[in-house]
Amino acid sequence: MFQCKDLFKLPSLSKMKIIAGNKGLHKIIRWSYKAESIHLAKWVHGGELLIVSKMVIHEKDFNLYNFLKEAISLNISGALLLIGPNYIEQIPQSVINLSNQKHFPLFLIPWDTPLVDIFEELGHAIASINLINDKHKDLLFSIIFNTNLSLDYLKYQSQEVNFSFDGYLQFFEINFLLPQSENAIILNDVDKDTICQFIHTLFENEHIPILSSSYTKNIIALINVNNTSLDTLNTLFPQILNYIKENHPNYIVNIGIGTRQKSLEKYKLSYEQASKCINLAIKQKQKNMIYYYEQLGLYQLFYDINNKTLLENFVHNILYSLMAYDKKYNTNLIQTLEVYLNKNCNLNQTAETLFIHRNTIKYRLQRIEEITNTSLDDAFTRLNFFNAILIKKFLQ
Incomplete structure (x- = not known):
């Protein structure tokens, strides 16, 4: 740019x-x-x-x-x-x-x-840079969507954009939402170009080759991390987040980061992982967060399970009676249970979070035990409830 x-x-x-x-x-x-x-x-x-x-x-x-x-x-x-x-x-x-x-x-x-000289030189300069930007986009989209891609083709095309396909590569994705509605937003061209330029400068200053482009509500980038430590990356992504928050406060931003991959067949996998991180952030209504796929824990397992019916059956077996009760009587037992588990089963903190009396929490927990015929004193029961709630939110 x-x-x-x-x-x-x-x-x-x-x-x-x-x-x-x-x-x-x-x-x-x-x-x-x-x-x-x-x-x-x-x-x-x-x-x-x-x-x-x-x-x-x-x-x-x-x-x-x-x-x-x-x-x-x-x-x-x-x-x-x-x-x-x-x-x-x-x-x-x-x-x-x-x-x-x-x-x-x-x-x-x-x-x-002479203004004509200014217009001519500026036009040529912008056109040359736009040509490079188009090559970035073509390379990235070829990796993501082209199933008949060769590494030799990528290496040949990358010579003009100063990028190396040798060693380990890693995708990351930046998603933008509107604060008032938390809906996806299509970036305007000026913001998009400015943010992309900042990202390029940030990585180039650390001598990290990068390709980047934008489409609709996201910016995607591929970096060569062959000679880059995790500590260095862990400082760069927060800088991107802080820059966008300070200079474009009208956006909610989440960053998803895939795993490092060394083969052409796995580059697309890194992109898919970064996208899954973004999807998880949206599902959880997170704001201005950084997600590494390799740090998703149980969510990584959920994503990697091809048979979603197994997950649906698990939720049904653990939570169906509570879901049916909440629907029939317009109660919030599952919400109460989720907050209670997230607060390490602390009654006072649960009551403060939900703005209701401690005794009301005790009554709801008692009803949960009665409806499900379980005991919340049992660690395995609490674990099943916690995982079922995570999967339920994941599947929504």
Whole structure:
């Protein structure tokens, strides 16, 4: 992805300087837009480099502060101001303060710089990067969906994207939800590109080869962990989580991580494991969690059991009488039992969690024993109840 900081690499912008918004230099530029009206909403989609030239500044109601404020609200990545006689001659302090506060890069360049050169160089740079991004996506989707794939093909294609298929590889997946509804959300292109760029930079700084792409509500990535310790990875994934939480607080995020695999036949397995981690997080309504497949415990066993009927029968045998009772009398015995077991059979903590009196908990537990003809003093009984509740939630 082409970032604001990459503008300094373009020969046509050799005289450009930045006067505010330095903390936003990581922002992604998807294209450029030369403003021809003070009203931007109709003409931009977010992620543009806004070029402010002579035409717009001579409009009757032009105000640089209000103009850039609207640009920021439309998720434009930065602004390039042409300065000089009959152009912008002075930058108000309020504009500089706004740009710094919103991390909105504000660049200046002499008015006589040929814009056609800027458009041409920027267009070529963005197109080249997009081509690499497309290769990332093609490689990842080939691994996931192509059943007739060869390792030689992958190695040949990966040469252009600086990725190695030698050694151990590992998939991870990032899922995004909307907080208000906890429904899946399709990422907008600007957020998606910015997050992907952060992830790439994070792993590249640790010399970890990475392929990444996004689709609908997820970002998927494949990393070469042949020379990477678990301790290093255990520091990187929380950094991704914290970055998204701080910079995109409008999303709920969960990260699923598959196991390390060394053969072409098993790469797809790592992806499927990462996806299973995401599915589990969604089922459990988890928020901003990191799941390693190899650490799922019993859930890993549930996923690996091909015959789901066995799981359904186990739940039925252990919980059917309680489910039927709850349904008939509109009670919450299974919920009470779940909280009681999760609180290590502590009556006081169970009562506090459910906001009901301790004696009510005792009565409900007594009813559970009577209905199921069991004793909660028995450790094996408690284990069966606990596992049945886990499987029930897993199967929902």
